[in-house]
Amino acid sequence: MKKTFGGPSIFLDRGDINTDEIIPAKYLTEVTKEALKPYCLEDLSLDGFDPKGEKLANARVIVTRDNFGCGSSREHAPWVFEVNDIHTVIAESYARIFRQNMFNCGMLAIELPKEQIDKLFALEQGSGDVDIAINLAEQEIVARGNGIEESCRFEISPFDKALVEAGGWVEYADARY
Amino acid sequence: MGQTTAEKIFAAHLRDEPFQGTKVLDIDRVLCHEITTPVAIADLEWRGKDRVFDASKIKAVIDHVTPAKDSKTALQAKILRDWARRHEIKDFFDVGRNGVCHAIFPEKGYIRPGFTAIMGDSHTCTHGAFGAFAAGVGTTDLEVGILKGVCAFREPKTIRVNLNGKLPGGVYAKDVILFVIGQLGVNGATDRVIEFHGPVVETMSMDARMTLCNMAIEAGGTCGICQPDMVTVEYLWPFIGEEYASKAEALADFQNWVADTDAGYDKVLDFDVSALEPQVTYGFKPDCVKSAKEMAGTKVDQVYIGTCTNGRIEDLRQAAAVLKGRTVADSVRGIVSPATPKIFQEALAEGLIQIFMDAGFCVTNPTCGACLGMSNGVLAEGEVCAATSNRNFSGRMGKGGMVHLMSPSTAAATAITGVITDARSF
Numbered sequence: 001m002k003k004t005f006g007g008p009s010i011f012l013d014r015g016d017i018n019t020d021e022i023i024p025a026k027y028l029t030e031v032t033k034e035a036l037k038p039y040c041l042e043d044l045s046l047d048g049f050d051p052k053g054e055k056l057a058n059a060r061v062i063v064t065r066d067n068f069g070c071g072s073s074r075e076h077a078p079w080v081f082e083v084n085d086i087h088t089v090i091a092e093s094y095a096r097i098f099r100q101n102m103f104n105c106g107m108l109a110i111e112l113p114k115e116q117i118d119k120l121f122a123l124e125q126g127s128g129d130v131d132i133a134i135n136l137a138e139q140e141i142v143a144r145g146n147g148i149e150e151s152c153r154f155e156i157s158p159f160d161k162a163l164v165e166a167g168g169w170v171e172y173a174d175a176r177y
Numbered sequence: 178m179g180q181t182t183a184e185k186i187f188a189a190h191l192r193d194e195p196f197q198g199t200k201v202l203d204i205d206r207v208l209c210h211e212i213t214t215p216v217a218i219a220d221l222e223w224r225g226k227d228r229v230f231d232a233s234k235i236k237a238v239i240d241h242v243t244p245a246k247d248s249k250t251a252l253q254a255k256i257l258r259d260w261a262r263r264h265e266i267k268d269f270f271d272v273g274r275n276g277v278c279h280a281i282f283p284e285k286g287y288i289r290p291g292f293t294a295i296m297g298d299s300h301t302c303t304h305g306a307f308g309a310f311a312a313g314v315g316t317t318d319l320e321v322g323i324l325k326g327v328c329a330f331r332e333p334k335t336i337r338v339n340l341n342g343k344l345p346g347g348v349y350a351k352d353v354i355l356f357v358i359g360q361l362g363v364n365g366a367t368d369r370v371i372e373f374h375g376p377v378v379e380t381m382s383m384d385a386r387m388t389l390c391n392m393a394i395e396a397g398g399t400c401g402i403c404q405p406d407m408v409t410v411e412y413l414w415p416f417i418g419e420e421y422a423s424k425a426e427a428l429a430d431f432q433n434w435v436a437d438t439d440a441g442y443d444k445v446l447d448f449d450v451s452a453l454e455p456q457v458t459y460g461f462k463p464d465c466v467k468s469a470k471e472m473a474g475t476k477v478d479q480v481y482i483g484t485c486t487n488g489r490i491e492d493l494r495q496a497a498a499v500l501k502g503r504t505v506a507d508s509v510r511g512i513v514s515p516a517t518p519k520i521f522q523e524a525l526a527e528g529l530i531q532i533f534m535d536a537g538f539c540v541t542n543p544t545c546g547a548c549l550g551m552s553n554g555v556l557a558e559g560e561v562c563a564a565t566s567n568r569n570f571s572g573r574m575g576k577g578g579m580v581h582l583m584s585p586s587t588a589a590a591t592a593i594t595g596v597i598t599d600a601r602s603f
C-alpha cells in the first residue's frame with residue numbers, strides 16, 4: 001500500500017540509536033505488525049523523550065543523528081513506525097539493513113548532511129513544533145518551526161525511489177521477477 | 178583492475194541491474210528462523226502467494242526460543258514448522274535437532290565458497306567465513322527471497338583488513354574482532370564488506386573464522402569474508418567429497434573466489450596482533466573495547482558461554498581448559514549453551530560437559546537463549562553479565578542489564594573469580 005509522507009516531527013538527538021531501543025527483543029514474539037503499536041521506542045532513554053508522550057503519538061516524521069537503526073535486522077523496527085503512521089525518518093546516516101527495510105516497506109529513510117540536520121534541530125528550539133512537508137517527486141523537504149522555514153533537496157537512489165513508488169519491494173519484485 | 182571476493186560473487190550471481198549500482202542477485206541459500214520468518218509467511222499467505230522458489234535452497238531452524246517458553250513463542254515455532262512441512266523443506270531443524278542458526282547451517286555443509294546467502298538475521302555475515310557473500314536482511318527481503326530467490330544490494334565496497342604477526346597464547350579470534358571493531362567504530366564498515374587477510378587468518382580454524390566474520394555487522398559491515406583455502410576444503414570435505422576427485426581439485430575450484438591481488442579496496446587496514454591482549458567491552462556499544470586487564474575487577478552476576486559467536490566446540494574447549502579443576506564463584510550464575518546438538522555431543526564425548534558441570538555451570542540445550550534476552554538467563558535490572566555473545570546494547574539481555582563481551586576463555590576466568598579476569602593470570 002502506498003504511504004503518505006510528512007507532518008509533525010519528533011527529534012531524537014543522539015547517534016547510534018539501535019533496533020533494541022526502537023523495539024525491544026521481548027516483543028519479537030508478536031506475529032502481527034499491529035501488535036507492536038504500543039511499544040514504539042519504548043527502551044530509548046533520552047533527555048526529554050517520553051515514549052508514551054503526545055509528541056511521539058502525533059509524530060509523522062522522525063529527525064535524528066547518525067547510524068540510526070543499527071543492530072539487529074528486525075523489520076519490527078520500521079513496522080513499529082509504520083503502524084504508528086511514522087513513514088519518514090530523516091537522519092545523517094543509517095545502518096544498512098534498517099535503511100533497506102524502510103524502503104522495502106515503501107517508507108522513506110532520508111539522508112541529509114550533518115549541517116542540514118543541525119538546521120532542522122535548530123528549528124525545534126523554541127516552540128518545539130516542527131512540521132516537515134516532503135515532496136518525493138522533487139526530492140525536497142520543507143520544514144517549518146519557530147516561525148522559520150527551511151527547505152532543502154535530498155538524494156535518494158533511483159531504486160529506493162522506485163520501491164517507495166511501487167509501495168515496497170514485494171510489489172516491485174513480484175512485478176519484475 | 179582485479180576484483181574483491183564480493184565483486185566476483187556479485188558478478189557471478191547478477192540477475193538484474195534495474196538501476197546503475199543496484200544489483201539484484203540470485204540467492205543460493207535462503208535461511209530462516211522462527212523470529213523473523215513467520216511474518217513473511219503470513220504476508221505471503223495474505224497475498225495469496227504461499228509458495229517457495231526452491232525448497233532445496235531454503236533451510237530453516239527454530240533456534241531463538243526453543244523449546245517454546247510460552248504460547249506466543251509456541252505459535253511462532255508452529256508457523257515455521259507448518260510452513261516447512263507444507264512446502265517440503267527437507268532441511269528444517271526442530272526441537273532435539275535444532276541449534277543456533279549460524280552454527281548449525283555451516284556445520285551441515287550448506288555454505289560454500291562463492292555462494293550468496295540471506296537470512297532475516299543480522300549475524301548472517303558469519304557465513305562469509307567460507308568465502309561466501311552472506312548478508313542479514315529484513316523480513317521483506319526474506320519474503321522476496323523465499324518467493325523469488327533474489328535479493329537486491331548496492332554493490333558493496335570492500336575494506337581489507339590484514340591481520341599480521343602471530344596471535345599470542347590465550348588470545349583468540351574474539352579478541353581480534355573486538356579489537357578491529359574498536360578501531361573501525363560501530364558504523365566504520367556500513368555498506369562495506371570486510372575482507373580478512375593475512376597469516377593470522379590463514380592459521381585460523383573455520384570455527385575461529387566464523388567468530389571473526391560473525392561480528393562484521395557490529396562495525397556496520399554487510400558481510401565479513403575470509404579467503405577460501407585448504408582449511409575451508411577440509412571442513413567441507415565430508416559434504417563435497419563426491420563432487421570433487423580430490424581435495425586439490427576442490428581447492429583449485431574454491432580459489433576462483435579468492436580476491437585478485439590487484440583488487441580495488443575502499444580502505445586497507447594493517448594490524449599486527451602479536452602483542453594483542455584479551456579484549457572486553459565496557460559500554461553499550463560493541464566498539465567500546467578495553468583490555469581484560471583494564472577491566473579487571475568489574476563484578477559480574479552471570480557468565481554466559483554460547484551463541485553464534487562463541488558456542489562452537491573450540492570455544493567450549495577453550496572455556497573448559499580454564500575451568501578444569503576449578504569452580505564458579507558463589508556470586509555467579511554460570512550458563513553454557515553448546516550451539517548445536519553435534520557440538521553438545523562432541524563436548525560430552527570429550528568430557529567438557531563434565532568439566533562445566535563440575536565447575537557449577539548450568540548446561541542448557543542448544544539455543545540463542547539469553548543472548549537476546551528472551552529466555553534461559555534473562556538479567557534483572559542492574560545485573561551484569563560476562564558473555565561470549567556479540568551485542569552489548571543496553572537491555573539486550575534484559576531491561577536494565579549490562580553485558581560485557583569477551584572470549585570464552587576470559588568468560589571462564591571471570592566465572593571463577595566473579596569479577597572480570599584475564600585468564601592468563603591463572
Ligand code: SF4
Nearest residue numbers: 300484485545548549
Ligand atoms: S545467538 Fe544471539 S546473535 Fe546469534 S543469532 Fe542467536 S540471538 Fe542472534
